[in-house]
Amino acid sequence: MRISVTVDGTSYTDEVEPRLLLVHYLRERLGKVGTVVGCDTGNCGACTLHLDGHSVKSCSVLAVQADGCEVRTIEGVAQDGELHPVQQAFHDNHALQCGFCTPGMIMQSIDLLADNPDPDERAVREGLEGNLCRCTGYQNIVRAVQDAAHHMRPGAGPDVERVADETANPAGRTATSVGGGGE
Amino acid sequence: MTSTIEPEVGRARLRKEDARLITGRTRWTDNIALPGMLHLAVLRSPLAHARITSLDVSAARERPGVIAVYTAADLDPDSQIGMPCAWPITEDMKHPRRPVLAADTVNFAGEGVAVVVARSAYEAQDALEAIEVDYDELPVVLGMENALAEGAPLVHEELGTNRNALWVFDSAEAGSGGDVERAIADAEVTLHRRFRQQRLVPSFMEPRSCVVDPTGPQLTMWSATQIPHILKTMSAATLGVPEHKLRVIAPDVGGGFGGKIAVLPEEMTALIVARKLGRPVKWTESRSETMVTAHHGRDQIQDLTVSATRDGRITGLKVELLADMGAYLGLVGPGVPILGAFMFNAIYKIPAYRFACTNVFTNTTLTDAYRGAGRPEATFAIERMMDELAVELNMDPMEIREKNWIKHEEFPYTTVATLTYDSGNYEAATARARELFDYEGLRREQEERRASGDPVQLGIGISTYTEMCGLAPSRVLGSLSYGAGGWEHAAIRMLPFGKVEVVTGASAHGQGHETAWSQIVADQLGVPFDDIEILHGDTQSSHKGLDTYGSRSLAVGGVAVVKAAEKVIEKARVIAAHMMECSPDDLEFAGGRFTVRGTESATALTDVATAVFTAHDLPDGVEPSLDSEFTFDPENFSFPHGTHLCAAEVDTETGQVRLRSYVCVDDVGAVVNPLIVEGQVHGGLAQGIAQALFEEATYDESGTLTTGTFADYLVPSAADLPSFTTDRTETPSTTNPLGVKGVGEAGTIASTPAVVNAVVDALRPLGVSDVEMPCSPMRVWSAIRSAQGGAR
Ligand code: FES
Ligand code: FES
Numbered sequence: 002m003r004i005s006v007t008v009d010g011t012s013y014t015d016e017v018e019p020r021l022l023l024v025h026y027l028r029e030r031l032g033k034v035g036t037v038v039g040c041d042t043g044n045c046g047a048c049t050l051h052l053d054g055h056s057v058k059s060c061s062v063l064a065v066q067a068d069g070c071e072v073r074t075i076e077g078v079a080q081d082g083e084l085h086p087v088q089q090a091f092h093d094n095h096a097l098q099c100g101f102c103t104p105g106m107i108m109q110s111i112d113l114l115a116d117n118p119d120p121d122e123r124a125v126r127e128g129l130e131g132n133l134c135r136c137t138g139y140q141n142i143v144r145a146v147q148d149a150a151h152h153m154r155p156g157a158g159p160d161v162e163r164v165a166d167e168t169a170n171p172a173g174r175t176a177t178s179v180g181g182g183g184e
Numbered sequence: 185m186t187s188t189i190e191p192e193v194g195r196a197r198l199r200k201e202d203a204r205l206i207t208g209r210t211r212w213t214d215n216i217a218l219p220g221m222l223h224l225a226v227l228r229s230p231l232a233h234a235r236i237t238s239l240d241v242s243a244a245r246e247r248p249g250v251i252a253v254y255t256a257a258d259l260d261p262d263s264q265i266g267m268p269c270a271w272p273i274t275e276d277m278k279h280p281r282r283p284v285l286a287a288d289t290v291n292f293a294g295e296g297v298a299v300v301v302a303r304s305a306y307e308a309q310d311a312l313e314a315i316e317v318d319y320d321e322l323p324v325v326l327g328m329e330n331a332l333a334e335g336a337p338l339v340h341e342e343l344g345t346n347r348n349a350l351w352v353f354d355s356a357e358a359g360s361g362g363d364v365e366r367a368i369a370d371a372e373v374t375l376h377r378r379f380r381q382q383r384l385v386p387s388f389m390e391p392r393s394c395v396v397d398p399t400g401p402q403l404t405m406w407s408a409t410q411i412p413h414i415l416k417t418m419s420a421a422t423l424g425v426p427e428h429k430l431r432v433i434a435p436d437v438g439g440g441f442g443g444k445i446a447v448l449p450e451e452m453t454a455l456i457v458a459r460k461l462g463r464p465v466k467w468t469e470s471r472s473e474t475m476v477t478a479h480h481g482r483d484q485i486q487d488l489t490v491s492a493t494r495d496g497r498i499t500g501l502k503v504e505l506l507a508d509m510g511a512y513l514g515l516v517g518p519g520v521p522i523l524g525a526f527m528f529n530a531i532y533k534i535p536a537y538r539f540a541c542t543n544v545f546t547n548t549t550l551t552d553a554y555r556g557a558g559r560p561e562a563t564f565a566i567e568r569m570m571d572e573l574a575v576e577l578n579m580d581p582m583e584i585r586e587k588n589w590i591k592h593e594e595f596p597y598t599t600v601a602t603l604t605y606d607s608g609n610y611e612a613a614t615a616r617a618r619e620l621f622d623y624e625g626l627r628r629e630q631e632e633r634r635a636s637g638d639p640v641q642l643g644i645g646i647s648t649y650t651e652m653c654g655l656a657p658s659r660v661l662g663s664l665s666y667g668a669g670g671w672e673h674a675a676i677r678m679l680p681f682g683k684v685e686v687v688t689g690a691s692a693h694g695q696g697h698e699t700a701w702s703q704i705v706a707d708q709l710g711v712p713f714d715d716i717e718i719l720h721g722d723t724q725s726s727h728k729g730l731d732t733y734g735s736r737s738l739a740v741g742g743v744a745v746v747k748a749a750e751k752v753i754e755k756a757r758v759i760a761a762h763m764m765e766c767s768p769d770d771l772e773f774a775g776g777r778f779t780v781r782g783t784e785s786a787t788a789l790t791d792v793a794t795a796v797f798t799a800h801d802l803p804d805g806v807e808p809s810l811d812s813e814f815t816f817d818p819e820n821f822s823f824p825h826g827t828h829l830c831a832a833e834v835d836t837e838t839g840q841v842r843l844r845s846y847v848c849v850d851d852v853g854a855v856v857n858p859l860i861v862e863g864q865v866h867g868g869l870a871q872g873i874a875q876a877l878f879e880e881a882t883y884d885e886s887g888t889l890t891t892g893t894f895a896d897y898l899v900p901s902a903a904d905l906p907s908f909t910t911d912r913t914e915t916p917s918t919t920n921p922l923g924v925k926g927v928g929e930a931g932t933i934a935s936t937p938a939v940v941n942a943v944v945d946a947l948r949p950l951g952v953s954d955v956e957m958p959c960s961p962m963r964v965w966s967a968i969r970s971a972q973g974g975a976r
Contacts, residue, residue, distance in 0.1 A: 018306070029304075034215035035208020037438075039389045040471035044894035047389060075208035084206070092202040095859045098867060099694025100205030101389040101438030107206065126902040133894065135389050135439050136694050138866030138931075139902040 004068040008033060009077025017064045024048045026064035027074065035076040035104055039133070046132030049105035050074045056112035058131070075104035078111070087111050090149035091142070098136035106132050110146045119150055189775050192703035192713055193922075196859040199699040200718075204436075211435040213393040213408045218464040221395070222251055224454055225308035227298040227315050228473065229290035232326075232547040232887020233339070234319035236288055241298055244314040249307030252461060253315070254453075255298045256287040262456045264424045267512065268447055270414075270667035271519035273543075277349040280340040280545075282512040284449045284456070289322065291339055291511035292547050293887055294476030299453055301465060324887040328485055328506040328544040339511055339545040348509050348543035349518060353525050353601065355537040361600040362536035364491075367500025371491030375576055379568055381561045382957050383483040383508070383881040385475055385891075386554050387899050388693075390438020392478060393468035394451050396458035402431045402724075403459065407451055409434050410444040411731040412691055414668070416723045418447045418515070423455055434721040437693035441871065442553035443478055444693065445733050447515055475892045480881055481554020483508040484521060486565045488528075496577050496584045500536040501600075503528050503565070507543050507551075514552030518543055519666060523558030523652075526601045530566045531610055531650045531825060532588040537600040547887045553733060555871055556929040559651045560936060567647045567937035571944065572953065581941070582614075582623070585648050596918070603652065605823045606918045610648060613849045613913045617827040620909055621847040626831050634949050642844070643832045643946025647938035650825035653926025654739030658817050671817040672736065673728040674744035676705065676752050678810035680797035682790025684709060684716045686748075689729015690741030691721035695928065696860045697737060701745055703856055704922070708749035709789060710776025728815070735824075735926030738856065743920045744816035751812035756792045759810075762803040763787055763795060822917045822925035826850035828934040832942035836950065839965030841877055841943055847909045848934065853917040853925030861927050865910050868931020874900050875932075876939035880958050898958075947971070 005014045008031060015030060027033040027050075036059055039047030043061040050059050051073040078085045087110050090096070097103045106129065113120065113128035120128060125146045126139070134142060204210050241253040260266075266281040285296045298315050302308035323337035330336055331346040339346055355361030368374050394407040403425060409415050412434040420427040437444065450467050458465040469477070484507045491500040507521040525539040570588075574581040590597045592609045599605065623644070630642045655661075658669035673689040686705050690697060698718040706713045719725045732741075753773050760778040761768040764787055771778045779786040792810065795801070799808035828848040834841050848865065855861050878898040882890045891897040916923030936957070943959045944952060951971035955963055 021306075025306075028215075029217075032217070034212070035210070037212060037214070037390070039391065040894050042471065042893045042895050045389065045471070075206075079207055088206045091206050092198055095199065095863050097202060097205055098696070098863055099389065099437065099439040100201070100210060101212070103205050104208050122907065126905075130901045130903040133389065133899050133901060135387055135441065135871070135899065136867045137863060138868070138870035138908070139905055140866045140907050141863060143902060143907070 002065050004065055006067050006070060006072055008072045009074055019063065019065055021064045022060055023062040023064050023067050024059035027059065033074055033076060036074045037101060037104060039101065044133070046105045046109060047102055049108040049132060051108060051112065056109050075107060078107065085111065086152045087114070087149040090145040090152065094141045094145035094148055096137060096141040096145035102132060102134040106134065106142060110149065113146065114150055114153060118153065120146065189710065192706040193856050195703065195857065197699055197703055197713065197857055198859070199696050200702060201696055201698050212390060212438060213395060213406045213435060214468045216395045216406055216466070218395065218397055221464040221466055222301045222303065222461065223305040223308045224457060224465050224467040225300050225305065225312055226296040226450060227312045228476070229286060229293060229295045229297050231290060231319055231321060232293045232324045233322040234290050235322060236286065236290065236297065236317060237320050238318040239298065240316040243316070244300055244311040247307065247311040247314055249303040250300060250311045251303065252301045253298060253311070254457065256283050256285040259284050259453060259456050260287060263422050263452060265422055267449055267452070268418050268422055269513035269515060269518065271516045272665055273351050273518045273522055274349045277518060278343050278345070279513055280343060284452045292549055293889065294473070294549060296449055299457065301457055301461065324547045326546055326548065326883055326885065326887060328508050328546065331544045331546050339547055346545045348513070348545055351522055351541045353539045355600045358602055360598070360602045364500040364502045364536040364538040367536040368489060368491045368502065371499055372494045373576060374489060374491045375573055376487070376489045377569055377572055379486045379488070379565050380956055381482040381484040381486065381564065383551070384481045384554055384875060384879050385881050385897055386441045386443025386478065386481055388439030388441055388443050391469045391471055391474050392444065392448065394454050395464060395466045396454045397464040398458040398462055399464065402429055403455065404431045404433065405451065405455060406433045406435055408437050408444060410437065410440040410693055410733055412721055412723055413689060413729040413731050415447055415451070419452065419455060422447065422452055432723045434691050440693040441555040442481065442557055442733060445515060445553045446479055471894060472892055475897060476549055476889050479514045479517070479550050479552035480510065481551060482561060483551050484561050486561065488565055488569050490569055490573060492573060492577070494577065496579050496587045498532060498534050498588050501529060501534050503539045505541040507541055508546055508548065509543050510546060510548045510550030512550050514550045517550060517552040519664065520553055520558045522664060524562035526603050526652060527559045527562035528566055529599050529601050530563060531590055531648055533590055534600045548883060549889070555868070555932045556651070557734065559929065560872065560933045563647070563649045563651070563933045564937045567649065568940060571941045575948070581646050585646065589648065604820060605650065606820060607915045608650065608823060608825050609851065609913060609915045610825060613825065613851050614648060614827040616911055616913060617829050617847050617849040620849070620911060621829040621845065623829065639837045640833050640835050641946040643834055643942040643944065645830040645832065645938040645940065645942025645945060647828045647934045647941065649934040650823050651929060651933050652821040653735035653824055654818050654822040655734030655736045656821060657819060668730065669817065670730065670740065671815050672730055672741040672744045673813065673815045674741065674748040675813040676748045676811065678752060678793040678796070680794055682711065682715065682793045684711055685719060686716060686745060687719045687726045688741050688745060689726050690732050690737040691726065691729065692732055692737070695732065695737060695864070696857070700738065700856045700860060701742065704742055704745050705749060708746060709752065710774065711789065735928040738924045739822045739917070739920060739926045740816060740818050742856070742924060743818070743922055744814050746921055747814035747816055748812045751814060752810060755812065756789055756810060758806060759792050759795060759802060760787045763792070818920065820919045822853060822919065824850060824852040824925040824927065824930050826930060826934060828938040830938040830942040832939065832946060834943055834946040834964060836947070836968055839961035839968070841959055841964060843873070843906045843939070845909065846906060848931070849911045849913060850927065850930050851913045851915050852927040852930060854914060854923035855912065856924065862910055864927045865931045866908060868929060869908055869935045870900060870905055872932040872935030873905065873939055876936045876957055876959060878904065878958050
């Protein structure tokens with residue numbers, strides 16, 4: 002089947018087998034290896050990315066289902082060499098050790114903050130329930146997400162609008178250019 | 185002149201490693217794609233014990249994209265010794281040969297039977313389905329006691345027994361203490377308890393993977409391994425490939441926890457196959473494969489007998505252990521329970537001690553090192569026992585610990601297990617923990633809840649622990665029959681413009697060595713943190729090493745870096761003196777500069793580096809290089825310790841356990857980076873708590889793993905855990921120049937007993953005196969029910 006997908010702002014058209022998983026399409030066909038696979042049951046969240054502005058586990062999505070969609074991976078989160086506030090917060094709060102869960106954690110956290118810009122500890126913990134980390138014990142991840150929320154509060158800069166845009170108009174994102182409404 | 189530069193060691197430096205990890209620009213093994221690379225997939229036995237009566241791979245060979253299909257007959261001749269075990273704990277230890285693929289029989293579900301090599305991973309998977317295997321089922325042996333029973337079916341018929349080895353330590357024989365049998369016979373009080381260490385799956389997030397490239401001058405293998413150097417040596421031994429023809433690279437590695445201390449049959453297979461085909465080959469497992477084939481951890485039955493006086497002084501400890509090895513021996517599997525032998529006596533002054541461990545074969549995935557390896561098991565048992573003894577003697581569990589522990593002024597202290605604890609201050613850590621925890625307040629609340637008959641009871645759990653880190657003095661390993669040493673290597677290279685390359689044999693898989701090592705070198709050489717590059721995990725650049733496990737990186741590898749730096753400075757001093765026309769003895773080194781004592785005259789180390797590079801004017805006989813190497817063999821282990829306190833709410837109606845607060849004060853000696861230390865503690869706590877409350881690998885009676893995915897093996901999520909209160913005291917190690925001890929395993933070792941002690945404490949008034957791990961709602965509820973049934 003022929004599919005057309007925009008991944009981190011670049012459009013791709015490819016012939017794919019119907020059974021090909023989105024994550025394998027990204028990793029093997031496009032060489033976008035920032036998104037990783039930790040399980041084969043949709044339980045670990047390592048493969049989390051954004052499909053039309055919402056987080057999905059890309060090991061549970063077929064490449065053909067992404068036809069016509071906009072995909073954002075961890076590799077497209079930083080803009081113009083500027084880290085996303087969530088990336089920055091993960092670094093600042095030592096919210097990663099081996100870093101294998103980190104792309105998925107960051108993608109899920111961005112989505113979580115789009116839904117709830119000011120989550121309390123419980124809300125963060127529940128929002129990240131589908132993403133497993135074996136290294137950090139989660140405490141610093143929770144802190145990072147709350148720290149990012151703090152930096153992304155209205156008036157805190159263009160990154161806020163970028164996230165706000167995703168919530169307001171997820172479908173519209175396919176029409177916007179690379180990297181979403183930040184520009 | 186004193187340096188005005190703020191020291192790096194001790195600073196909460198943000199990590200260098202993060203930049204690539206938070207942007208998805210990481211080099212995981214599975215990210216590697218080489219021209220012409222093929223994909224390898226393994227057909228695994230669905231049965232736990234069976235004879236292979238026929239194996240037909242012809243149809244698979246015809247499948248699209250398939251390049252080759254191999255069975256044991258094709259590959260095994262290439263392996264000289266079968267899969268290696270490096271720890272023959274006794275002379276008569278049974279070590280059944282494990283071929284790279286099962287030959288005639290399969291001995292656990294998941295064992296490899298055949299491999300397909302194809303153009304793509306999907307095609308390789310498809311072709312597996314076309315392989316036809318007929319099995320003749322054999323009786324399955326599960327459970328250590330069953331395996332040892334008279335007439336039990338044998339995992340390895342040819343051995344004539346399921347007993348792998350018996351390893352004994354006796355303090356009377358060792359001369360380190362008295363006769364435990366006598367102590368027990370003479371005791372005012374004796375107590376016996378049996379504890380179970382359930383089987384766990386290490387569950388690193390990155391599945392194992394390897395890529396072998398046979399097309400270069402050397403055979404290069406990338407692997408998601410904890411042990412690139414050991415893997416290289418062991419691969420050479422296993423396959424007869426000359427060592428100089430092998431290069432092993434552990435690129436970014438997504439966690440290990442001991443689970444990636446293994447030489448994998450798949451790695452050996454990939455090496456053999458890549459050589460046969462002359463093309464690069466990649467193998468990456470699915471999580472379902474990881475669950476059944478990556479070695480498991482723990483799985484012991486522990487029988488403890490303790491003798492004591494009425495006023496709470498321990499007089500003897502006897503430990504009888506059964507340890508499940510699974511179907512074969514892992515790389516260090518037989519030695520794991522032995523490490524525990526040295527820790528059952530924990531922080532206590534125990535005058536007589538005997539430890540005996542029987543290792544057993546069963547038709548299960550093999551077991552091997554898992555975070556803490558032997559020490560969590562030991563600490564759990566003794567810390568549970570201390571609580572039981574306190575109840576027996578009607579004492580406060582804190583009081584009985586204080587009564588028996590080694591006092592601060594008694595260090596260094598040689599234990600009944602013959603280890604010499606260098607330093608420790610259990611009083612300070614405990615006092616701080618109690619203060620942060622509000623021990624008295626919570627005990628009061630516990631009383632109130634008990635009195636009111638609240639269905640949700642409060643329990644308080646204590647664990648005061650020590651562990652041995654810095655594995656290990658080579659001489660000690662030798663005395664335990666381990667097949668290698670415990671040294672670590674470091675090299676420092678000053679580059680022409682004063683930047684520094686540091687090579688370490690302690691290759692990391694998430695612990696932040698690049699940051700911590702940079703901090704150490706920055707202080708030693710007085711060069712900026714950012715001018716230092718740490719090279720690791722590649723046997724070509726870091727040509728010598730023994731890798732990362734057993735919290736050895738800093739206390740062994742970090743110390744090697746310090747010693748290498750000292751050598752650089754000594755050499756630079758001679759050259760600087762020549763440049764400044766003075767005697768080397770007149771020079772002081774601080775903040776990256778040599779200063780002539782009592783003057784302003786100075787030369788920077790970076791200038792010396794440049795002078796060495798040009799070599800235009802060096803002192804006679806001085807080699808133009810500013811490099812050094814040091815291989816450090818520690819003279820002793822290091823012994824971090826701490827006090828962990830846990831308050832758990834246990835719903836007596838549903839069996840649900842909720843951790844209300846968790847406080848730990850760890851003493852890991854001097855600290856290089858407090859941020860990294862705290863992160864290690866958090867992660868360790870999560871893993872230890874997971875053993876207490878959530879995780880267990882279980883089999884059905886046919887030997888099928890019933891917890892084969894993350895859907896049913898419960899690795900805790902963020903929602904399952906609380907935030908922790910962590911703090912530290914600092915009692916520097918006296919056996920290394922950094923004063924460091926190690927922290928990687930502390931949280932895991934200490935937390936499991938703290939949590940279970942809290943759960944049991946909550947349920948004590950209901951007549952419960954033990955809950956088996958994991959303390960799931962079902963287990964807790966059943967424990968309550970059976971206690972009440974017993975009381976009626
Ligand atoms: S890899 Fe997608 S959820 Fe685990
Ligand atoms: S940082 Fe290693 S799994 Fe999360």
